[in-house]
Each structure stands twice: as structure tokens, then as C-alpha cells.
Amino acid sequence: MKELLLIRDNLANKISYYHLALFVISLPFDRFYSHLILASFGIHTLLHFKKLLLKPVFTWRTLILQSIFFLAVLSTIYAPDKQLAFKEWGLYIPVLVLPILLCINPLDLKKYGPYLMLIFSLGCAATIIYLYADALLALRYYHLPYSLLFSASYTNHNFSQTIDIHATFLSMQVGLALVFMLSQFIKEGRLISRLFHGFICLILLMGIIQLSSKSVFAALFLIINFAVPLFLLEGKNRTRFILVSASISALIVVLIAKSGTFRERYLTELKQDFSRSKNNVDVEPRLMRWEVATGVIKQSPIIGHGAGSEIPLVKEQYFQNTCYVSYVNGLNAHNEYLSLMIKSGIIGLCVYIITLLYGFRAAIRKKDIVFFALMTLTAVVSFSENVLDADKGVIFFSFFFTLFIFASEQKEKLSLPIKRHKNLRHVATKHVIVPSSLQT
Numbered sequence: 001m002k003e004l005l006l007i008r009d010n011l012a013n014k015i016s017y018y019h020l021a022l023f024v025i026s027l028p029f030d031r032f033y034s035h036l037i038l039a040s041f042g043i044h045t046l047l048h049f050k051k052l053l054l055k056p057v058f059t060w061r062t063l064i065l066q067s068i069f070f071l072a073v074l075s076t077i078y079a080p081d082k083q084l085a086f087k088e089w090g091l092y093i094p095v096l097v098l099p100i101l102l103c104i105n106p107l108d109l110k111k112y113g114p115y116l117m118l119i120f121s122l123g124c125a126a127t128i129i130y131l132y133a134d135a136l137l138a139l140r141y142y143h144l145p146y147s148l149l150f151s152a153s154y155t156n157h158n159f160s161q162t163i164d165i166h167a168t169f170l171s172m173q174v175g176l177a178l179v180f181m182l183s184q185f186i187k188e189g190r191l192i193s194r195l196f197h198g199f200i201c202l203i204l205l206m207g208i209i210q211l212s213s214k215s216v217f218a219a220l221f222l223i224i225n226f227a228v229p230l231f232l233l234e235g236k237n238r239t240r241f242i243l244v245s246a247s248i249s250a251l252i253v254v255l256i257a258k259s260g261t262f263r264e265r266y267l268t269e270l271k272q273d274f275s276r277s278k279n280n281v282d283v284e285p286r287l288m289r290w291e292v293a294t295g296v297i298k299q300s301p302i303i304g305h306g307a308g309s310e311i312p313l314v315k316e317q318y319f320q321n322t323c324y325v326s327y328v329n330g331l332n333a334h335n336e337y338l339s340l341m342i343k344s345g346i347i348g349l350c351v352y353i354i355t356l357l358y359g360f361r362a363a364i365r366k367k368d369i370v371f372f373a374l375m376t377l378t379a380v381v382s383f384s385e386n387v388l389d390a391d392k393g394v395i396f397f398s399f400f401f402t403l404f405i406f407a408s409e410q411k412e413k414l415s416l417p418i419k420r421h422k423n424l425r426h427v428a429t430k431h432v433i434v435p436s437s438l439q440t
Contacts, residue, residue, distance in 0.1 A: 004115055009108075012048040016107045017115075019044060023399070024120035028127045028170055029163055031391045038395075042097065045105045057103045061409070064358050065099040065402050067351050068092055068388060072307045075344045079306025088307045091391060095398045102406050113407040117370065118184075121177035125200050127163070128174065128207035134162050151261050156212040168385050169392040171213035172377050175220050176400065178204040179373035182224065186232050186241075209252070212265040219380035223373050225249055231369040273384075284323040286334050286384065292317045292326075293333035297341045304345035310389075313342060332389055336382035339389060359401060362408055371404040 007017055019041035026033040056062075063070075069092040072085070079085035102109065135154050139146055148154065160167045178201060185197035208217065225245050229238045256262040273286040296313045299305070305313060311330055318327035333339050340348040356379050363371035378387060378397055387393040 004119060013107050015044055016105055017112055020116055021119050024116055025123040027173055028165060034395060042101055045101050049104055057100060062099045064355055066096050067355050069096040071344055071348055071351050075307040079308055081308055084308025091394055094395045098398050098402045102402055109403060109407040113403060117180045121181050124174050124177040125203045128203055131159055131162055155210055155261060155265060159210050165392060167211045168213040171208060171211045171216035172381060174204050174207045175216050175377055176373055179223055180370045183232060183369050214266055214270055215381045215384040219377045221249060223376055227372055228369055231367050283325045288323060289326055289333055290335055290338060292321055293338040293342060300345060302345045304343045304348055307343055310339055310342045332386045334385055336387045339386045362405060366408045374400050
């Protein structure tokens with residue numbers, strides 16, 4: 001743990017590292033903090049910019065990372081409301097800026113990426129502990145039974161409202177942290193370290209269940225039961241893990257089915273989402289909203305209606321299709337794929353799918369289970385939420401996507417003392433030093 005705080009590097013890189021560490025810790029909380037830290041990181045990076053350390057900026061890789069921003073810029077040309085279109089530009093600023101900043105910043109992302117992921121995971125675990133503590137203190141203050149913790153009053157959005165974040169977006173962060181800590185648990189050999197990582201995994205898993213995001217739960221079910229053993233294990237260890245994970249998953253499903261609150265959230269509401277009936281529901285089912293969105297898409301299927309056009313267009317159709325709750329609340333389509341087709345047509349959908357496939361390909365090629373988890377979480381949640389229409393979704397996806405891509409393509413650096421042996425540092429950049437034990 002000491003090396004997380006006291007890294008051995010030059011002063012500029014230390015400051016960059018601490019900026020990013022604070023940034024990942026701030027992600028579950030108000031966007032003011034993450035935006036402020038990101039702005040400070042940008043200023044610091046520009047002040048210490050050195051042309052010799054510049055990584056290639058104008059590449060296809062960077063363009064893919066920034067593709068969603070440029071898609072919004074191009075679709076602004078024919079947008080009916082330019083003010084809403086420019087507002088969408090503002091939302092996508094991190095998508096444009098983060099790849100550039102991490103390109104021109106000399107911090108070794110391959111080396112410090114795991115450190116940042118551990119800090120992020122511990123921050124997510126601390127956030128879940130805080131939310132549980134806040135809920136228990138509230139129950140105690142009002143002299144209510146602690147069993148209410150597992151009622152509808154403290155699940156999903158009611159659990160995350162204390163820090164004012166959508167339950168699904170917090171679940172995506174916690175889910176990514178869970179996969180990282182699980183991978184560390186599998187890789188660790190020391191008992192104390194495995195116990196520590198296992199404990200953090202348990203806290204994060206409790207958070208996932210309490211937040212009750214169906215799409216994140218489904219994505220994690222696939223990742224943990226199938227991707228983790230394929231990426232990290234072989235032979236008997238793989239078989240043993242599959243049996244254990246399948247047993248735990250089955251136990252969780254049984255507990256959910258037997259609990260009134262969680263059964264209502266995970267099973268009953270799932271059936272309602274795919275129903276066309278508006279009876280006994282607080283808001284129209286997702287299927288009805290998807291049908292409305294599909295009708296809007298058919299009006300301009302190739303290029304869409306322009307950036308920022310989704311809410312005004314679907315809102316009008318909500319009223320005509322008697323979806324009055326969705327109309328009054330100005331709800332979006334709750335499907336990123338349909339949302340992009342409304343704004344940018346088939347072209348926009350293809351750009352997004354190519355971006356996702358690029359990430360999946362890089363993750364599979366490097367056998368990076370955490371990177372693969374990010375792409376799976378994003379792809380699955382995009383079926384039920386407009387991931388890129390919320391600041392928390394945009395900044396989460398753009399930062400970690402950029403981090404994993406750059407870390408996977410960054411070459412190993414020779415570890416030499418920071419201030420001493422400067423003449424050797426110059427030589428080491430041109431020659432590979434072969435240990436005498438390996439020479440023939």
C-alpha cells in the first residue's frame with residue numbers, strides 16, 4: 001500500500017499520478033470534483049509539456065477514442081436546435097480532451113495503471129461502506145428496524161441518492177472495481193493479500209446487489225462466470241473456479257427470488273420493462289419507449305435528426321402515444337443504440353459499434369480481463385440506458401477506455417534511478433542490456 005502513495009518518479013510525474021488518483025476517487029461523487037481535478041491535470045500537463053516526450057496524437061487510435069465527440073460535431077450541421085447540439089458538445093468534452101492529455105503527458109500508464117485501478121477500487125468500496133453506514137444511521141435516528149435496509153426504501157436509486165448519482169452508473173463503477181479486485185484475488189499468492197482482496201470483493205458485491213441494476217448484474221454474471229476463467233485460469237483451476245462461481249451465482253439468484261424486494265426489482269420489473277401494458281407501473285415500460293424511439297428513427301434512418309434532437313422528438317411522440325409520464329419527465333429512449341440512431345442515424349450506430357469492437361479486440365488481444373469488463377459493461381448497459389447522455393457515463397467510459405488503450409500499447413520502460421547515472425540512461429534508450437547469465 002505504501003507504493004500507492006510514495007511512487008518513485010520525477011516530480012512532474014508524481015503530480016500527474018496524484019491528479020489521476022484523486023480523479024478516480026472522485027468519480028462516484030458530484031461531477032464538480034472530477035471536472036475540477038481534470039482541469040487541474042490538464043493545466044499541469046500543458047505546463048510541463050515537452051515535445052520530445054510527445055506520444056503520437058493524430059492517429060487512428062486517438063480518432064476512435066474521440067469518435068463520439070466528432071460524431072456530435074458533424075451531426076450539429078443539420079441539428080434543428082443548435083443550442084441543444086452545442087450542449088451535447090459540452091457533455092462530450094472529456095471524450096475529446098482525455099486522449100490528448102494522456103498522449104502528451106509522459107506518465108507511464110502501463111506501470112501506474114494497476115495502481116490507479118486499485119485506488120479506484122478501494123474508493124468504490126469506501127463509497128459502498130459510506131452508503132451502508134448512512135442508511136443504518138438514518139434507520140437508527142428514526143427508530144426504524146434495520147430490516148428496512150433491504151426494502152425498496154434503500155435499494156437502487158434510493159440507496160445511491162445520498163451522493164446524488166444514478167444507481168446504474170454507480171453500479172458500472174462498482175462492477176469494474178469488482179472485476180479488478182477479483183482478478184487480483186486470483187493472481188495473489190499470499191494468504192493475507194488474498195483475504196484483503198476477498199474482503200473488498202465482498203463489499204463491492206454487496207453494493208452491486210443493493211444498487212440492483214439489472215443490466216450491470218447481467219453483465220457481471222457473464223464476465224465472472226465465463227470471461228474471468230477464460231482470461232485468467234487454465235486446466236483444473238479453471239474448472240474449479242467455474243464450479244465455485246456458478247454455485248455462488250445460483251445461490252445469489254435463489255436469495256433474490258426468495259426476497260420480496262429484490263424479486264420485485266430484478267424479476268418483476270424486468271418483465272414489466274418488456275411489457276406493453278402501462279397498468280400498475282410508475283412509468284411506461286422500456287419496450288414502449290423503444291417503440292416510440294424506433295418510430296422517430298424511421299423518419300431519418302441514415303443520418304438521423306442531428307445532435308441534441310432526441311428529447312424534443314421522442315417527447316412529442318410520447319404525448320401522441322399516451323406515454324404521459326415519460327412526456328412529463330422528458331425521458332430519453334433509455335437505449336444508447338437507439339439514441340445514437342435518432343441523432344446520427346445508422347452512421348452514428350456504426351461508429352459506436354466500431355468503437356466498442358475496437359475496445360473488445362484490444363482487450364482480448366492483451367487478455368486484459370478488466371478492460372474486457374469495461375467494454376462488456378458499456379455494451380450491455382447501453383441496451384437499457386443512454387450511457388453517453390449522462391456526465392457520469394461519459395467521463396467513466398472515456399477515461400477508462402483511454403487508459404486501457406494507451407496502457408496496452410505502451411512499451412515497457414527500463415527502471416533506472418531518477419537522478420543518478422544520467423549517462424547510463426542515455427545509453428539504455430538505445431541498447432538492450434542483456435544479463436551475463438543469459439549470454440552464450
